[in-house]
Amino acid sequence: xxxxxxxxxxxxxxxxxxxxxxxxxxxxxxxxxxxxxxxxxxxxxxxxxxxxxxxxxxxxxxxxxxxxxxxxxxxxxxxxxxxxxxxxxxxxxxxxxxxxxxxxxxxxxxxxxxxxxxxxxxxxxxxxxxxxxxxxxxxxxxxxxxxxxxxxxxxxxxxxxxxxxxxxxxxxxxxxxxxxxxxxxxxxxxxxxxxxxxxxxxxxxxxxxxxxxxxxxxxxxxxxxxxxxxxxxxxxxxxxxxxxxxxxxxxxxxxxxxxxxxxxxxxxxxxxxxxxxxxxxxxxxxxxxxxxxxxxxxxxxxxxxxxxxxxxxxxxxxxxxxxxxxxxxxxxxxxxxxxxxxxxxxxxxxxxxxxxxxxxxxxxxxxxxxxxxxxxxxxxxxxxxxxxxxxxx
Numbered sequence: 001x002x003x004x005x006x007x008x009x010x011x012x013x014x015x016x017x018x019x020x021x022x023x024x025x026x027x028x029x030x031x032x033x034x035x036x037x038x039x040x041x042x043x044x045x046x047x048x049x050x051x052x053x054x055x056x057x058x059x060x061x062x063x064x065x066x067x068x069x070x071x072x073x074x075x076x077x078x079x080x081x082x083x084x085x086x087x088x089x090x091x092x093x094x095x096x097x098x099x100x101x102x103x104x105x106x107x108x109x110x111x112x113x114x115x116x117x118x119x120x121x122x123x124x125x126x127x128x129x130x131x132x133x134x135x136x137x138x139x140x141x142x143x144x145x146x147x148x149x150x151x152x153x154x155x156x157x158x159x160x161x162x163x164x165x166x167x168x169x170x171x172x173x174x175x176x177x178x179x180x181x182x183x184x185x186x187x188x189x190x191x192x193x194x195x196x197x198x199x200x201x202x203x204x205x206x207x208x209x210x211x212x213x214x215x216x217x218x219x220x221x222x223x224x225x226x227x228x229x230x231x232x233x234x235x236x237x238x239x240x241x242x243x244x245x246x247x248x249x250x251x252x253x254x255x256x257x258x259x260x261x262x263x264x265x266x267x268x269x270x271x272x273x274x275x276x277x278x279x280x281x282x283x284x285x286x287x288x289x290x291x292x293x294x295x296x297x298x299x300x301x302x303x304x305x306x307x308x309x310x311x312x313x314x315x316x317x318x319x320x321x322x323x324x325x326x327x328x329x330x331x332x333x334x335x336x337x338x339x340x341x342x343x344x345x346x347x348x349x350x351x352x353x354x355x356x357x358x359x360x361x362x363x364x365x366x367x368x369x370x371x372x373x374x375x376x377x378x379x380x381x382x383x384x385x386x387x388x389x390x391x392x393x
Contacts, residue, residue: 032276
């Protein structure tokens with residue numbers, strides 16, 4: 001919204017609200033994302049009555065709806081098949097395999113399968129993961145048949161609890177890839193990838209759960225490795241058919257080169273984008289809006305020194321009663337802000353059941369190592385009072 005105001009652009013927000021609450025909420029464009037056909041009809045009807053110039057999806061749940069509406073209205077968009085493949089990890093893996101994009105060996109498995117039987121058919125270590133959940137929710141590593149059965153059963157419980165039908169839901173079982181992990185932020189224009197930022201993830205993501213924490217840019221990897229990562233991401237986007245708009249990719253890098261884990265047709269999530277600045281002061285959101293509206297983009301180059309963000313992990317499931325040490329954390333040199341986004345006196349869920357964070361820490365400095373050290377020092381000053389959850393029946 002801030003970026004739109006800076007461009008003197010009017011924005012209407014389409015917000016995910018159940019149909020039963022549409023009349024009681026004072027929202028110009030209330031859409032029930034769980035009822036895709038009705039949401040599409042409401043969105044298209046609204047945009048025909050009050051014409052718009054572009055539709056931009058802000059998260060994974062909105063990408064398919066935005067693509068279908070843009071197609072119906074004749075606005076710029078990615079092909080629907082590409083948007084679907086970027087949303088479904090099974091389709092994504094199949095496209096990568098068909099186009100020779102380096103990615104884990106995988107198989108689709110019915111959630112109704114007997115995990116004891118499947119456990120004898122996979123290679124270890126492996127990873128079980130849902131096809132559509134976000135934020136590493138339900139992603140679990142297994143190192144042997146015993147831990148595989150436990151991981152499969154836990155993921156099944158998560159998905160069924162979220163309303164996925166047991167007999168009509170599939171999951172992925174794929175090889176675990178060793179190596180460090182990076183995140184690439186990019187923008188596609190007519191199929192050409194502009195790399196906006198490459199983030200190192202200095203914390204090892206080895207499982208059994210895969211909670212992301214620190215992102216630091218610029219990357220400290222050698223220039224030739226960074227070029228290989230960009231090439232891999234471009235090939236992955238082409239394999240899916242993505243051609244326009246923001247792109248967020250997650251890759252593993254080891255002695256055999258980069259491997260594509262996931263790619264999404266949207267920008268980086270949460271508040272992480274606030275550490276990015278381009279040209280003479282554009283934020284990432286302004287750059288995305290300029291592209292969507294066909295405005296000139298003065299520069300794709302990231303501006304400023306090194307920057308980083310820590311997505312503050314949830315250490316355990318419970319009731320968040322208090323967060324202390326925020327002022328002390330903000331006093332750490334190079335820290336630009338600490339923002340707690342989790343609600344106090346509300347339940348929080350750790351991985352693999354959860355998919356959110358306690359908040360964010362932001363830092364800038366002259367080099368990536370200093371940024372990383374500042375983020376760790378600030379996090380060490382925070383204290384979280386998390387009490388056990390009690391069930392009363």
